[in-house]
Amino acid sequence: MSASPVFRNYVEIILDGLADEPGHPVLVSDEHRLTAGEFRSLVHRLARALRERGVGPGRTVTLLCGNLPETMAVRYAVNLLGAHFNHLYNRLSADVQALMMADVDTYAFVVDPRMTGRAVELLGLVPPVEQVLLLGSAPARAGREAEQPGEDLLALAAKQPDTPVVGGARAEDLCFIRHSGGTTGHPKGVRSTFGRMQEGIARTRELFSGTGRRDLVCTPLSHAAGFIADGTLSAGGTVVLHYSFDPADILATIARERITNVMLLPPLLYQVLDHPDSEHADLSSLRQITYGGTPASPARIADAVRRLGPVLQQGYGQFEAGAVSVLPASEHDPDRPEILRTAGRPVPGVEVEIRDETGRVLPVGEIGEICVRSGQLMEGYWKNPELTARVLRDGWMHTGDLGLLDEQGYLSVVDRIKDMIPVVGGHVYTTELEDFLNTHPAVRQSAVYGVKGAGGHERVHTTVVAAPGATVTPEELRTWVRDGRGALYEPDHVNFADALPLTDAGKPDKKFLRAAAVADRT
Structure with a gap:
């Protein structure tokens, strides 16, 4: 009887692939370029330093880190040891981050030096953490000596040999706990194994394929961009990291670094397209712009196709369900808005x-x-068997999204069940109203959300970003919706803003807008 093959996790596979071209730049951040050989060396050194501090199978390492090469390296080191990670979303409030951190039984806390202030705050809110480690020294501020809440992990790693560390994971072991965004309530921890991670990277390579890939990551590594970066590294490509989102920097980087692929949530894509520099920026290297994560305006996507050519691809999925559907570039016909409206x-x-x-x-x-x-479904929610049983039934994931399938097999995502607004006489689907508002010549973007009125009934609110130079009144928009979509969809309140507030992932922050509307009323 032959022995079962030894499981090799995704980190080992990626690092082995990078060994073929040690001088190839794999991570770029500002002027810093990390070659494949340097990245492999850093991961192995970090793994040895973490292992000396007790990190290993069954233990949780929580990351409070931005888009740095060292963030990718420490995450790989954690998984190489068979431990699992929990990457905090940077723009959440301290109390929500503390809930996430305590929820996953954090053993080690790895901190970006730029975030030491928030790290100190969190350490005062959670149970004692065994190991607190910084990815470098915290910078001094305003003439004061910097607060160092933990040891310098990079300095500890520099003392270690860079000989390969043998992976310590099995396929069924926990690889990461990924929390839902927290925009509709308390974040839920999604459990994923190393086996699921392997399948996810393989699927990512299928959907984001191409040799010589140069991927621009300008959304947080704690979200989907991190997994796309894994797919890029596994294919021998280069990942260019932006620490924060700035449309002018993105346009300049695409030209300078000859970027082939970028992922942008629709509101961020609109910001790039609306920036004055987009008119003359050299975007000829782009092969694929992937968008998704929140509904897109067919009118805006059609305009993007006309300007950029056949490079847009839409993806729909969830942390819990993996990739679900794709609308490829070949089907992005600007003259067929009914197709662009689907996923x-x-x-x-x-x-x-x-x-x-x-x-x-x-x-x-x-x-x-x-x-x-x-085969991509999650293993369940962390410490929440009741919720797991509600959403995972007989092998099917109940996504919480409303949608429909048409005769050609196209999937349309209509709304989140929680976002759908019950009104007298029916329901208002927020994405449908947003799509209609966005076709008005004076509207650049919109967000629709429900706010409970004095009698406890939901009222339809919308926040609108007007097109440059355009003038429109709330009453004009309300009349336009009433005439075009009927009185059921007419907003009770129309507010204007210079820009929509966004979550850490780049989605319109309707929780914030809803709270602001309630505050304005009181």
């Missing part, structure tokens, strides 16, 4: 059904909950 067709190996509240499968064209079955 494409299910990717190979993924089954999608639309079900009603009783679990009955609905026919083509009817709106219900999107349910998914595939």
Whole structure:
């Protein structure tokens, strides 16, 4: 009887692949370029330093880190040892971050030196953490000596040999705990194993393929961009990191670094397209702009296709369900808004059904909950078997998204069940109203959300970003919606803003807008 093959986790596979071209730049951050050989060396040294401090299988390492090469390296080192990571979203409040950190039983806390102030605050809110480690020395501020809440992990790693560390994970071991965004309530920890991570990287390479890939990461590594970066490294490409999002910097970097691929949530894509520099920027190197994560305006996407050519690809998925559907560049026809309004067709190996509240499968064209079955489904929520049992039933993931399938197999995502606004006479689907508002010539962007009124009933609110130089009144927009979509969809309140507030991931922050609307009323 032959022995079972030894499991090699994704970090070992990627690092082995990078050994073929040790001088090839794999990570770029400002003027700093890390070659494949330097990155491999750093990961192994970090792994040895972490192991000396007790990091290993079954232990959680929480990361409070921005888009740095060292962030990628320490995450790989953690997983190489068979431990699992939890990467905090940087723009959440301290109390929510503390809940996440305590929830996952943090053993080691790894901190970006730029975030030591928040780290000190968190350490005062959570149970004692065994190891606190910094990715370098914290910078001094305003003439004061910098506060160093932990040891310098990079200095500790520099003392270690860089000989390869043998991976310590099995396929069924926990690889990471990824919290949902926290925009609709308390964040939920999604559990994923090393086996699922392997499948995810393989799928990422299929969806974001191409030799000589140069990927610009300008959204947080703690979100989907981190996993796309894994796919890029696994294919021998180069990842260019931006610490923060700035449309002018993005346009300049695409030209300077000859970027081939970038992922942008729709609101961020609009900011890039609307920036004055976009008119003359050299974007000829782009092969693929992937967008998703929040509904996109068909009118804005059509305009982007006309300006940039056939480079846009839409992806729909969830942390819990993995990749669900894709609308490829070849189907981005600016003269077919009905196709641009969809999320494409299910990717190979993924089954999608639309079900009603009783679990009955609905026919083509009817709106219900999107349910998914595939090999990419999560193992469950961290310490929440009741919720896991509610959303994972008989091998199907109940996504909490409303949608429909048409005769050609295209999936349309209509709304989040929690975002749908119940009004007298029916329901308002926020994405449908946003799509309509965004076609008005005076509207650049919009966000629609429900706010409970004095009687406890939901009222339809919208926050609008006007097009440059355009003038429009709330009453004009309300009349326009009433005439075009009917009185059911007419907003009760129309507010204007210079820009929509965004979450850490780049989604419109409707939780913030809702709270602001309530505060204005009191």
